[in-house]
Amino acid sequence: MLIPTPLTQFILGICLITVFMSKRANAQVVISTPNLGFSQACASESFNTFNTTFIFSPASAIGESNQFSIELSDAEGDFSDPVIIHTTNAGEVIVSPTTLSFSLPETVAGEGYRIRIKSSAPVATSSRSIPFAAYYKAQDSPFTINNLVSTGAFCSGGSYLLTIDNPGNGSNDSPLLYPNLTFNWYKETSPTTSVFIAEGPTLSVNTNGTYFAETNYGTCTSNSFSNRVIISEAIAGEANATIASSLGNPFCPQQGFTTLSTIGGNSYQWFKDGNIIPNATDQMYQTNESGTFSVQVDLGDCSASGSIDLISELFESSIDVAEYNEMQSEETLLVNVTTTAQNPIFEWYLNNNRIASATEATFQASEFGDYSVVISETSGCEASIEYVFVIEEAFDLFPDVEKIPNIISPNGDLINDTWIIPSEYVSGTNTEIIIMTNRGKVVLKTNDYLNNWPEDDLNLTSINQVYYYIITTTDNQTKKGSITVLK
Incomplete structure (x- = not known):
């Protein structure tokens, strides 16, 4: 058995102290609670960058391979299944304090999220941050409900169903196109206040009032809200069926057809200027015309009617x-x-x-x-x-020609198509014109010749046909000759 020399014991002691001090240093690395650079995280496609600052100590204990990670809790602040939303490169962060940037997942929607910081070499975890609201606003523009019709009615004992339009009217960006979104319905209690009614893409109403919907972005809610709809109970079995024009009234037909919409019911019939429009039996009717349009709506136990004087702005x-x-x-x-x-x-x-x-x-x-x-x-x-x-x-029916032609070619080329004679024999001179076939059958006899023979098809064959003419003036001067009709 070897007995350690004093030198060997000293070296071994130094090694043990080094290992001990290294372990002790790792155990004492502390990461502070992350400080948020925001009060609420309202992310969107155009903005999704947020900052957090933290301190770690001692900085000398951070290894060259160390990576800092930012973990995100669930909406209640629980880290049972955290999501890593940012990780630094190995050895990237060595100075304390430090600030890191991160982006939020598109699925975040809640008021109680937290983050924490973790290191890998040495392994350490910070405390949780203070809670914050986080929402990814996939849609953040006004949208329409009830086909933009501003009123609705229900029969006594019944209800009226309000729905978010999909895809809506015109450029309406319906929030229903984004599956992760949820919605809250409200009823106005004054021009500036309202009370929460229910969640969901639809709302069944059986109480008079003014209703609207908002996309549920919690404290991040801003522009994703609907138009207001006034709901009333039908009185004496008859309700007002408001009609809305998608292009407004007056409307510009250059933009295409405007869509007329009315309140929801069981069946519909549209009229124009008091006359029924065949097959116009839907809640919506498209037109590009001016006029008085009206509708009858069957609500079940009662009915509704309404009209609109639609004006086209197309100029005359x-x-x-x-x-x-x-x-x-x-x-x-x-x-x-x-x-x-x-x-x-x-x-x-x-x-x-x-x-x-x-x-x-x-x-x-x-x-x-x-x-x-x-x-x-x-x-x-x-x-x-x-x-x-x-x-x-313009074709000159009475050109100034010197001689009586004996050839014509009625082929439709506007050249020599008719028998044109000198102006001293045409209409206005009372000259008698007779044209006969080669068998003596008179095909034209007139004292008002308009240079328009033949007006009808002569049924030409492959053989040129010959006709004869007799021109007799008022002083009994006579001219005779033949006309060859070329095929």
Whole structure:
């Protein structure tokens, strides 16, 4: 058996003291209660960064591999199953005090959350922070209930069901699209106060009052609330069926159809200007017209009715030319538009090309082609109306020709399609014109020739047909000849 020498005993003692002191240092590392840099954590897609500051001592005891973690409790402050919401890199934090940033999970919703700090080398855990409210506001904008209809009614002994709209009307961002959210319903007790009624996406009401809903963000609640709805009990079996227009009233038809909505019931029938609208039997009805719209609602043991004088803000306008117009090459056509549009802009086009110089309500057209004019209202409804029209070269029925032609080709190309004779024989001269087939059958006899023969299909075959004419003037001068009709 070896007996330790004094030197060996000294070295062994130093090692034991070192180990003892190391263990003692680990046991004495303390992490302070985290100090919150906020009073409530209202997170959202655009903001989800929060800070906490803590002290650890002694700082020299922190190992090079140490990582600090931030743990989040449940909504009641319990750490039985904590969630790690931030972890530092190994050796990243060596100076005390220190501040760390973290983000909250999208599932947080409650008033009693806490955080605590843990270290890994050495292992230590801080005390819990003070409780704080934490909510992730996935939706934080006003939403609609009851299809934005401001009233509802129930029969005596019955109830009225209020619901959060999904997806709602127009740009309504329904909170029902976010599965983690819950909702609270309230009844107004004054213009500025209210009382909590119930939770859930719907509310059955059997008491008169004004009701609304809020997304349940606790003390973080701000903008996620609904419109108010006034609920009343039907009196004498008849209730007021308020009608709401999704685009407002007046409405701008340029935005599309407006949706008319009324109170909820068992069945519905819509009317326009006192006349029943076939198949309009739903709670909502779409239209882009003006008029007096009314509805009858069956509530079960009673009924409701209501009406709205719906006004379209689309301006009135007109144009003073036909869709198809003719003029001679040396002529022009004056076109005028009139409108009730506010601050109108006029844009004229020829063959789909903008006419830069044409910006007024009047335009002098001098070319043939396809025209259009767009009238735009630049304030109010900001709508547009377009008119299209065509100007073609007028066909001269009585051109100045020298000789009587003996060939025509009625093929629809507007060239030599009819038998055009000198003006001394046409309408107004009382000259008699007779045209016969090669068998002597008279096909035209007139003293008012309009240069328009043949007006009807001659049933041409593959063989050119020959006709004969006799022209007799008022002084009994006669001209005769043949007309060959080319196929």
